[in-house]
Amino acid sequence: MHFRFRNSRKKLIIFLDMFITAIVFLVLSYLVSFNNGGKEIGFVNILPHLILMFVCGRISHYMFNTYKSIWRYAECKEYMTLLLSGVMGYFMFLLIDDIVLGKQFPLLFSLAGYSTSILCMLMMRFAYQIYRKRNTQRGASSGLPLAIIGAGSAGVTLLDEIQADPNSGYRVCLFIDDSYEKIGKRIHNIEVKGPISDLPKLLAGTGVSELILALPSIDHEKKKEILELCATMKCHVRILPDRLSLIQNDHDKSLSNSIREIKVEDLLGREPVSLNDKQVEQFIRGKVVMVTGGGGSIGSELCRQIVGFHPSSLVIVDIYENNAYDIEQELRFLYGDKLNLSIEIASVRDEEKVNQLFQKYRPNIVFHAAAHKHVPLMENCPDEAIKNNIYGTYHVVLAADRYHTEKFVLISTDKAVNPTNIMGATKRFCEMIVQSMNRISKTEYVAVRFGNVLGSNGSVIPLFKRQIEKGGPLTITDKRIIRFFMTIPEAAQLVLQAGSIASSSEIFVLDMGQPVKILDLAEKLIRLSGYEPYTEIPIIETGLRPGEKLYEELLMRGEELISTSNKKIFIERQKELSPVELHDKLGVLQRALEVGSISALKRAMKLVIPTYHDPEEVNRKSVSLDYQDVILKENIKIENVG
Known part of the structure; x- marks a missing residue:
C-alpha cells in the first residue's frame, strides 16, 4: 500500500514537471515569433524537440535521484541537485537534438524555455514545502x-x-x-x-x-x-x-x-574522571582477570570496561546467578567468540571453592567487588556481613597470594572511614587485611575507596525518580544528610586506573568534588520535573536508618595524602597491620560469631576497628558542629594536594 502510494506520488511529480515544460514552451511559442526558412514555427513544429527534451530530462533526473527526494523536508542540497540535474539534461538534449533532429530548434528559444521550466519546477517544490510546513505549524x-x-x-x-x-x-x-x-x-x-x-x-x-x-x-x-x-x-x-x-x-x-x-550527574557539575587508556591497556592486555561480585552494579561495569582492554580471559565469580547470567549474555552478544569468558557461581565465603577457582584459572589480576553493602540490612545481620565481607575477602586475599596473583584490587567505600555501621566497619577491616599483606607477599594489594554510586542497586536516586513518577511523596531519612556521589562508569574507571598505577598496601581516594545535600538534590529533581516541592510533591523525613550518619568522609583524619599521575586520584597512607595483629583480630571476631548475638558482634567490631563508633554519638557531635564545614575542609585538603 505504501509502495503504491509512493509510486503514484512519483508519477504525479513527473507528470507535473512535463506539464510545466509543455505549458512554458506553448506560451513562449505564441509570445515569440521567429522565422525558419521564411515560415513561422508553432507548437506542433517543436513537439518532437520537446519529447526529446522530456526524455533527456527524465534520464538526468534518474541519474541524480531527484524524484526520490521528500520535498517537504528538502534543504539547499536537494534544490541544488535538481538544478544540476536540469543543466545536465539540457546539455544532453543539445547534443542529441543536433544529431537526431538537426539544428531546427533555436538555441536562445530552447535555453529560455528550459531555464523557465526548471525555475517553475523549483518554485513548485518550494511552494509545496512552505504549504506543508505551515500546515504542520498550524497543527x-x-x-x-x-x-x-x-x-x-x-x-x-x-x-x-x-x-x-x-x-x-x-x-x-x-x-x-x-x-x-x-x-x-x-x-x-x-x-x-x-x-x-x-x-x-x-x-x-x-x-x-x-x-x-x-x-x-x-x-x-x-x-x-x-x-x-x-x-x-x-x-x-x-x-x-x-x-x-x-x-x-x-x-x-x-x-x-x-x-x-x-540526571543527577548533570547537577553535580564535576568533570568525569579521565582514564589513561594506554596505561590501563598495558595493565590488562593478555592477562587472566577475575572479578568477584562480577554481576553487581560495580562488578558488571568493571567487566564491560575490562573486555575493552583485551584480557586473555575474563572470569566472573558471583553467587547470584541471575546477575551473572545477565552480564554473560550482554558480553557474549557484544563480543561473541572474540572473548574468552568464564562464569562461576560461587560464594567467596567458601574457602575451598575459592582455592579451586584460583587453582583452575590462575588469575593475574583480581578485582574483588563481592560484598554485602546495604547498611540497614547489615545492621540487623552483622554475622552475615562479617562472614561475607571480612572472611570472604580474607579467603580471596590468601588465595591470591597462594596462587601468585600479580595484583589484587579491593573495592572499598567512604563508609569505611570512621564507620558508624557494621557494613562500613567490615569494609574498613577489609582494607586492613589488604594492608597486612604488604612485605609478606609478592602480590601487590590495593584498595580503592569512593562514595555513593549513582544508579547502583539500592541507590537513593532511582528511588526519587520512581517516587516523582508516581506523584510523590519523596522520602528522605534526614533533611540534614549530605553525601559524595559518582557515576558507575567513573567508579569502574577509578578502579582500573588505580589498579594500573598501584603498588602494595595503598588506599586510593577519588577527588569527588563538593558533597551534595540530599534535600537540595530532591528539591531540584522535583522542580526540574515540572513540579513544586512540598505542595505538588511532598518531601517526607523518615528518620535516620540504623547505622546511618549525617555525612560520609573519604579520608581518615590526620593521615598522609599523596598525589598520583592522575589529578583526580590520591593515595592515603596508613599504618599497616601486622599479620600477627590481623590474626588476633580475626580471633576476636570468630569468638563473637560463636556467641552469635548482635550485641556481641558489634562489641567485637568496636574492639578490632578503633575508629568504629555508634552513629548516635557521631551524629550528636556533627549537629553541635557544622558538619558541612568539616566535609568542605576535608575536600580542600584533597584539592591542596592536587
Missing part, C-alpha cells in the same frame, strides 16, 4: 509551549524537527541564548532572547512549561549553573546529551529522540 499551534536554551546548530536542528512533526505535541515559543549576535533576531520566525542568566525574567508571561537545554558542547560546571537556574522555575526541564553521546547513538539520527530527562 502544532495547540501543543505545549516550549523554550529551547541554545540557538546554535543543535537548537535550530531540534526546532526544525519539532516543527516538521505535527505529532510532537510541542510549540516552540522562543530561543534563549548568550550570543549577543543572535539576541533580538529571529530563527525560522522564532525570536531569540537572552542572556541565559535572565531566564526567569525572559520566561515571565510566555506560558512556557517545558525547557530543553540544547547545548551539547557545554562544560559540566556551566551545565550545572544553568540547571540550577532552571530549578528556580516551575518548568519540566530536559536535555540534549553531549556530542560524544550523540555520536555513539548513531542508530537514531533524530535529535528530538535523543532528548533525555535530567
